[in-house]
Amino acid sequence: MATDKDEHKEDAAIFKDSGEDKQLLPQKQVQIIDPVKAVNSLGECCEKDPAEQRISLKAYRRRWIVLFVVALLNNLNTMLWIAFSPISNHVDTFYGRDSTIYFSAVYIFVTIPIGIFAIYSILIAAWANGIGAFIRLASSFFPDDMPGFRFPVGISGQAIAALAYPFIMFLPTKVAAAWFPDNQRTLATTIGVMSNPLGVLLANLISPMIVGSCEHVKILNILFSVPSIILTVVASVAITSSEPKIPPTLSASKPSYPFIEGIKKCFTSKQYLVLLLVMGGGIGMFNALYTLMQQLLCPSGYSNQFSGFTSALLITGGVVGATGASFVVDRTKLYVETMKVSMAVAVGFGLVFLQLILHREMDIWILLACFIFGVFGLAAYPVGLQLSAECTYPVSETTSTGLVVLSGQIQTIIYLSVMKTLATPLQLLYRKYEVCTLLKVAEHDHLSSIPPTCGHGNISINVADNEQTVEPMDFTLSIIVMSMIAAFIVLILLLLFRPKLRRMEMENVLLSADSGKELEVGVKIEEEKVNLKIITPDGVQNTNEN
Numbered sequence: 431m432a433t434d435k436d437e438h439k440e441d442a443a444i445f446k447d448s449g450e451d452k453q454l455l456p457q458k459q460v461q462i463i464d465p466v467k468a469v470n471s472l473g474e475c476c477e478k479d480p481a482e483q484r485i486s487l488k489a490y491r492r493r494w495i496v497l498f499v500v501a502l503l504n505n506l507n508t509m510l511w512i513a514f515s516p517i518s519n520h521v522d523t524f525y526g527r528d529s530t531i532y533f534s535a536v537y538i539f540v541t542i543p544i545g546i547f548a549i550y551s552i553l554i555a556a557w558a559n560g561i562g563a564f565i566r567l568a569s570s571f572f573p574d575d576m577p578g579f580r581f582p583v584g585i586s587g588q589a590i591a592a593l594a595y596p597f598i599m600f601l602p603t604k605v606a607a608a609w610f611p612d613n614q615r616t617l618a619t620t621i622g623v624m625s626n627p628l629g630v631l632l633a634n635l636i637s638p639m640i641v642g643s644c645e646h647v648k649i650l651n652i653l654f655s656v657p658s659i660i661l662t663v664v665a666s667v668a669i670t671s672s673e674p675k676i677p678p679t680l681s682a683s684k685p686s687y688p689f690i691e692g693i694k695k696c697f698t699s700k701q702y703l704v705l706l707l708v709m710g711g712g713i714g715m716f717n718a719l720y721t722l723m724q725q726l727l728c729p730s731g732y733s734n735q736f737s738g739f740t741s742a743l744l745i746t747g748g749v750v751g752a753t754g755a756s757f758v759v760d761r762t763k764l765y766v767e768t769m770k771v772s773m774a775v776a777v778g779f780g781l782v783f784l785q786l787i788l789h790r791e792m793d794i795w796i797l798l799a800c801f802i803f804g805v806f807g808l809a810a811y812p813v814g815l816q817l818s819a820e821c822t823y824p825v826s827e828t829t830s831t832g833l834v835v836l837s838g839q840i841q842t843i844i845y846l847s848v849m850k851t852l853a854t855p856l857q858l859l860y861r862k863y864e865v866c867t868l869l870k871v872a873e874h875d876h877l878s879s880i881p882p883t884c885g886h887g888n889i890s891i892n893v894a895d896n897e898q899t900v901e902p903m904d905f906t907l908s909i910i911v912m913s914m915i916a917a918f919i920v921l922i923l924l925l926l927f928r929p930k931l932r933r934m935e936m937e938n939v940l941l942s943a944d945s946g947k948e949l950e951v952g953v954k955i956e957e958e959k960v961n962l963k964i965i966t967p968d969g970v971q972n973t974n975e976n
Contacts, residue, residue, distance in 0.1 A: 496609055497618055499552060499665050500601045501625035506658045507559050507598050508629030510566070510591050511537045513654050515633070515721055517641045517734060524644040525569075525581045532581075533588050534721050539843075540592035552669050555597035560662030562591025567655035570648035591658075599626070599835040603815050603827040620756035620812040624749055627808055630720055631745035634738040692825040696833055701821050701929035704922060706837050709814045711919040712773070713838025715780075715912065716807065718845040720744070722905075728866035729856050729902045730790050740800050747801040748808025755809035765820060765931060769813050770924055776807035777920040784909045790863060823933035845915075849908040856902040866902040 514521040514530045521530045565587030572579045602622025610618040633654075640650050696702050719726075724737040732740075751772070759768050783799040786792045818830040856864060 495668055496552070496605055497621055499556075499661070499668060500598070500605055500622050502661055503552070503556055503559060503594075503665065504598045504602070504622065505625040505629040505632070506563075506654070506661060507555075507591060507594055508626045509633045509654050510559070510563055510588070510658065511595070512630050512633040512720065513637050513650060515637075515724065517637045517647075517650075517724075520641050520644045521647060524647040525584055529581055529585075532585055535843075535846075536585060536589050537592040537595055540589055540595070552597075552601065552665055555594040555601070556662045556665035556669075558594035558597070559591050560659045562587045562589070562594070563655035563658035565590060567651045570651040596832070596835065600828050600832040602812075603819050603831045606816075606827075614760065616756040616759045616812060616816050617753075619816055620752045623812050623815060624752050624808065627716075627745045627748050627811075631742045631749075634720070634723070634741035634745075638734045638738040692822075692829040693833075695825050696822055696830060699822060701927060702818065702830070704927045705814065705818055705821065705929070706834060708773070708919055708923045708927070709811075709818070709834045710837025710841045711915070712776075712807070712810065712814070713835070714841030714845050715916060717838065717842040718849060718912075721842075721846065722849060725866065725903065726787055726905055726909075729860065729864045729904060730787060731863040731865055732787075732793075732796075733865055736793070740796065743797055744800045744804040745808070747804030748811075751805035751807075751809035752812055755813055759813055759816070763931070763934060765813060765817050766927065766929065769810055769817060770927070772806045772810035772813065773920050773923050776803055776810060777916050779803040780807065780916060781913050784913055788906055788909065817929065817931075820931045820933045821929035823936060845912065848911060849905060852908040852911060853903040853905050854907070856904045860904075861902065864902040 511534065514533050521533070525533075566584050567587070569580050569584035569587060572583070602619050605622060606615045606618035636653065637650060640646055640653065696706075720741050723741050724734060727737045727740065728734075755768055755772065759765055779799050779802045783796065783803050786796045786799055815831050815834065818834050819827045822830040
């Protein structure tokens with residue numbers, strides 16, 4: 431049998447260019463054994479191979495409860511964020527001019543400073559989300575003669591709910607790594623992260639259906655806030671630990687870098703920096719797109735309902751694509767190939783979609799392009815998050831994923847600013863088609879036909895002067911610039927991204943035997959059943975079936 435020194439050389443070969451801390455490399459041949467069957471399977475262990483030094487693997491059934499809470503929390507928090515975007519005209523009437531932009535932007539601005547310090551914690555996220563939802567709900571009940579209190583209270587609740595967002599966005603990959611076996615990691619990540627765009631889908635479907643005037647905003651707040659408050663209680667009862675006592679995989683059993691050291695490792699990895707730019711760009715563009723979806727479509731005559739349906743179809747395609755990609759990647763481990771194909775196709779159809787929305791009566795083609803864009807665009811999201819963990823291992827998944835999310839939020843601010851800055855007032859020639867305003871003043875002969883202002887004096891329509899509350903904008907130049915940026919980002923991915931899958935390589939090292947002898951470890955985890963084939967110190971194989 432080879433010496434420990436030889437083993438270290440073999441193990442370190444994978445990381446010879448990375449300067450990896452050798453304390454994180456395996457110090458001896460790793461053997462896997464179910465702790466309950468250890469003595470029965472192998473008899474008494476010799477001093478050179480004590481049972482307590484073996485790594486035990488176990489997948490707990492309650493991992494699905496943890497994942498369910500994280501996914502639902504992600505979903506509800508996103509709904510609180512996005513619910514006002516598809517009904518911006520009515521929300522601006524209820525809370526005040528441009529309030530929709532502030533309700534959306536506060537999430538982005540809060541995430542950036544809080545995200546750096548966000549530590550893995552489901553309960554912090556649940557309570558911040560629940561309290562914020564309750565305060566925003568309370569803002570709905572100020573009477574019409576006190577409209578000035580609605581926005582300050584509502585935006586305060588939104589800001590508190592936004593505190594939960596960085597915690598929530600960093601959870602899926604960490605939960606997948608800590609609780610799930612390697613053949614379920616990408617699927618678990620997909621379920622966790624896709625609950626975010628699923629929240630976008632539900633918000634874009636439900637909001638236009640519920641809100642027909644500013645008076646209905648109160649109903650919408652009740653509908654979205656109550657489930658968040660209930661989930662706070664459920665999470666407090668159901669979540670008792672952040673990690674299982676026994677890890678489900680070999681990589682989960684190894685220590686991670688401290689936070690500051692992990693940050694340094696991430697920013698010194700060229701491949702991770704490429705992924706940081708590309709994934710951040712994808713997240714930023716997606717956020718900007720669905721935040722401005724209604725404003726992008728309404729100048730061409732597409733209604734709030736169509737905008738909501740378009741966003742819903744985008745997410746539906748994304749759920750299909752991400753689920754399919756997760757199954758493929760979990761079985762083939764083709765992370766990089768899946769990421770590149772998904773991003774390339776997504777950008778292609780995304781550019782088509784952006785061009786189509788500039789034209790009238792293109793409903794079917796817009797929906798088709800949107801669906802395909804969603805299938806491939808959101809398929810890249812969970813795969814990219816897994817890649818961030820793979821190419822930075824043994825940096826904590828919280829750190830590697832968190833930086834990607836922060837990059838996405840920063841780029842969201844940039845892209846929103848670019849699109850709003852480059853937008854110009856819609857030309858008079860095309861204003862007869864737009865449906866951005868609350869009503870067409872020319873169509874109303876009497877003041878009584880004007881919708882209620884819900885007590886907000888600064889949101890009104892001056893019939894005499896033919897003034898309208900919402901200025902329709904032309905986003906043609908914005909779309910051209912964003913299309914160029916998207917094409918640039920995907921070229922960087924295709925040409926420069928060639929990472930090592932370090933976590934997967936390390937697991938292979940941990941499973942390899944010395945002296946050319948292969949350590950056979952057949953790990954088949956079905957719920958809590960483990961089937962193991964183990965080589966004992968004297969070279970004898972013992973099979974333990976549980």
